[in-house]
Amino acid sequence: MNHSSSEHSTTNWNVVFLILALIAVVFGLALFIPGGALKTVLIVSVSAVWAFFLLNDLMHLKFESKTLKLSLSLPIIFLFWLLGVLFLSAIFYSFH
Amino acid sequence: MSSITISKSIKNVWDGGEDVLPMNASYGKLMMWFFLLSDAFTFAGLLITYGFFRMKYPSFEGALESYAFSPDVWPLASKVFTHFPLLHGVEIPLGFVALMTLILISSSLTTVMAVEAGKKMNKGSVEKWMIATIVGGIIFLSCMGWEWSVFIEGINGVKATMSGNPYGPTIFANLFFIITGFHGLHVFSGIVLNIIVFYNVSIGTYERRGHYEMVEKVGLYWHFVDLVWVFVLTFLYLI
Numbered sequence: 198m199n200h201s202s203s204e205h206s207t208t209n210w211n212v213v214f215l216i217l218a219l220i221a222v223v224f225g226l227a228l229f230i231p232g233g234a235l236k237t238v239l240i241v242s243v244s245a246v247w248a249f250f251l252l253n254d255l256m257h258l259k260f261e262s263k264t265l266k267l268s269l270s271l272p273i274i275f276l277f278w279l280l281g282v283l284f285l286s287a288i289f290y291s292f293h
Numbered sequence: 294m295s296s297i298t299i300s301k302s303i304k305n306v307w308d309g310g311e312d313v314l315p316m317n318a319s320y321g322k323l324m325m326w327f328f329l330l331s332d333a334f335t336f337a338g339l340l341i342t343y344g345f346f347r348m349k350y351p352s353f354e355g356a357l358e359s360y361a362f363s364p365d366v367w368p369l370a371s372k373v374f375t376h377f378p379l380l381h382g383v384e385i386p387l388g389f390v391a392l393m394t395l396i397l398i399s400s401s402l403t404t405v406m407a408v409e410a411g412k413k414m415n416k417g418s419v420e421k422w423m424i425a426t427i428v429g430g431i432i433f434l435s436c437m438g439w440e441w442s443v444f445i446e447g448i449n450g451v452k453a454t455m456s457g458n459p460y461g462p463t464i465f466a467n468l469f470f471i472i473t474g475f476h477g478l479h480v481f482s483g484i485v486l487n488i489i490v491f492y493n494v495s496i497g498t499y500e501r502r503g504h505y506e507m508v509e510k511v512g513l514y515w516h517f518v519d520l521v522w523v524f525v526l527t528f529l530y531l532i
Contacts, residue, residue: 213402217398220391220394223526224531227370227371227532228386228387232352232369237532240527241527244523244526244531247523248520251519251520251523252516252520255405261316261318261326262316262317265317265323265326268316272330273333276333276337280340280341287344287346287348288348
């Protein structure tokens, strides 16, 4: 059995508070910033950082091997690329 | 003799024996990670579809006071999701969804505590934090049910269904139902898995096994449900 991460089991409360701060930031951006491309980019970026800390610290991915990290992160990077391409396509083929 | 040694070592690697750990992770944990990756692709398909239609329709431009729902304009989430339980007539834009987010994040933290307690082989503590996680999941799912009922109720007697809604284009409600419904299904299955693992913890299965890795694996699934919510929230409610 692998218990490689057992020695790193202490919860990093700084990360927890950082995640809570990021939640406040995304809601602040959503409610108080006027709509537009900049708002979308900012919100998606902050959410991506929030997701990173969730994955890296709460899911303990940072304690896994480099190969496993790459096996998981490279396909996810492809998803973000696809997201960007389809967003641009949607604007190009807009109904209006 | 040497060829026998080589073939034996190859067999060991691909059979996945007790002493062989590809990527330095146990078989179950590795498979959970890759299952979650495949699930991420499914959710990405749904969310990218949402993003495509979101960008394809024009957004509302102008002063918020003059905002009106229209089937030709993508609705503003801060105008659709304004209700809060027990506060009739008071509009709190995205207030309830913020509360739902905090509930889910809290249940993720209780999962972290359960996993830590498992590493310390503290059965009582694992049970306590797993119950907290299950309760958090049930509260979240109940909140989602309430939000669906308010969303379906619609505006001025016009209900939101798969064939039309009072908020905006038909596809808006369709995607809302499908994406939040699919996420809700994950929360539900997460609760069921947590209950099964909690039962096993209670009867001492993992205590006898000598480790609580199953709590860690179900914890990964639960964190993933939270991770997906980050993007569901971002796409459906915030942008």
